[in-house]
Amino acid sequence: MISTNDEPLHVLDLPQIYTKPSGTDLIKALALLALKPRTFGTTADVVKGPAVQPAGLTRYLTSIIASPLLWLDTEELREAVWDAAAARLSERSGRAAMPAMSRIFSVPTSSGEDYTLTLHEPSITADNLGMKTWVSSYLLSRRLHGLLESPPELVPSGPTEPSAKSDTNKQLRALELGSGTGLVGLAFAALQGKSAAVHLTDLPDIVPNLAHNVALNVELLTTTEATVTTDVLDWSVTPTPLPSALERFDVILAADPLYSPKHPKWLVDTIGVWLSRGLDARVVMEMPLRDAYLPQRQELRRRMAELGLAPIQEGEETGYDDWESAGGEALAVKCWWSIWGWSEKI
Ligand SMILES: C[S@@+](CC[C@H](N)C(=O)[O-])C[C@H]1O[C@@H](n2cnc3c(N)ncnc32)[C@H](O)[C@@H]1O
Structure with a gap:
């Protein structure tokens, strides 16, 4: 030891x-x-x-x-x-x-004992941001057990579309968008164990390392009886045919997904396609409050509202980037976390 x-x-x-x-x-x-x-x-x-x-x-x-x-x-x-x-x-x-390196992340659980995840990060290049683990996914992974313990007011499903969660025989279906190295999705899968099936997605260049990271954590995922899959899901592409009610997801997770003017539209359109219409469907997001992307965050809020989604809980917290400034100090990064549900149902 x-x-x-x-x-x-x-x-x-x-x-x-x-x-x-x-x-x-x-x-x-x-x-x-x-x-x-x-x-x-x-x-x-x-x-x-x-x-x-x-x-x-x-x-x-x-x-x-x-x-x-x-x-x-x-x-x-x-x-x-x-x-x-x-x-x-x-x-x-x-x-x-x-x-390239493999890094260790501790994920708090409700029992007080942390889970350990190992994530491989290839050398990063400007167009491969998903090869690195970003601070907002670290912060979100650490609050996931709290989300599970005290979920926002979950209400029984309405007559229009049954949700998987309300059917005790079914696994909760969770989708992570822009998983990168997979910290949030893997943490969610390990915490949920056999009660959820978690699908981690990203662009084609990123998915091989994501799948590699699933294999790296086989010990933890086997012990926790987690179900994890990976695939390409590009937000700029609308799937044809559109997913059926049963193919949609009860929970959508996304960390640090906004850094281009196109991202708010693509991301919200993708959420609209894939999020279940069930009463307890949730979107869980966390992102840094970078000044340069204020217009994108405002557009995200507007588009989420137009889609019919409203924040149920939200807050800000500060993390510290893993690369130090030129002066050698830790770089503080303020991040915004939020949980959303269908506004007419919450
Ligand atoms: C800043 S990284 C965040 C990665 C990870 N969520 C984290 O926080 O460590 C943004 C991620 O979004 C992905 N991404 C960007 N545009 C995308 C698109 N059009 N479709 C799917 N994923 C995309 C990138 O490949 C990258 O993995």
Whole structure:
């Protein structure tokens, strides 16, 4: 076990390959050795693990890269461990660019015990924003257990369209739009367990890494009996034929989905196509309050109202970006979270 006090660790305190440690323990240990980035957090403090004495570290990392890791469940998990070990080695070789990395996220549960998710983030490029995990998805993933515990006033379905949720034999159907690395959708799936089927979606370039991240978390998803699928869903394309009532979703999740003038229309149109007309249908969103995108947020509110959706609960909270400013401080990011339902039904 790795202690979390400030005493520098010896390399022998880390999980040793000959003990066949779990993938999660290895990735946690390798995350501890990362030189950058800082972790997301809700305080401005740089969150750092205990220092690790450098003696023997290169040999430790090489022992992981050289091991076939045959006791780990999936090839994806093995590759994530090898990638993380290789990244730690390359950081120590003074490589300027940050390599692809696997990162650990803790998701609070209602029992008080956190779930751990491992997400692979390939090197990011300007047109592949979904390769990185963004601060509003971190904040939303941490409030999901609260949403589930005290759901907004859920009312029984009306006669027009039965919702899956009101039928106890059916799983709740949830859709995430613009999942990126999948933090929100995977957290929701693990928290819901067998009571929900969660569909994670994004653009074609992003979905392979998203599917990879589902496979990376097979241990947690199996333990929690979660059902997760992934596919391409492009908001700019209207599906033909339109989905039937049974194909629509009870919950739609979206984190950080607005950063182009076209996004408010595309996003709201997509919600209109895919959201169930049931009384308890919900849209759950969180996004940074970036000044440059104020017009897009205003347009989003207007379009949601025109569609017939109204906010049931909303609020603001501050997170800290994982990349520090030039001065080395954490960058505070104010975010807006909101839960929406059909206005004539709430
Ligand atoms: C800023 S990233 C947020 C990713 C993730 N939700 C998070 O918060 O970490 C925006 C995401 O929206 C996706 N996206 C952008 N335009 C899209 C479109 N037209 N259809 C589907 N997804 C889109 C991007 O690929 C990217 O994954």
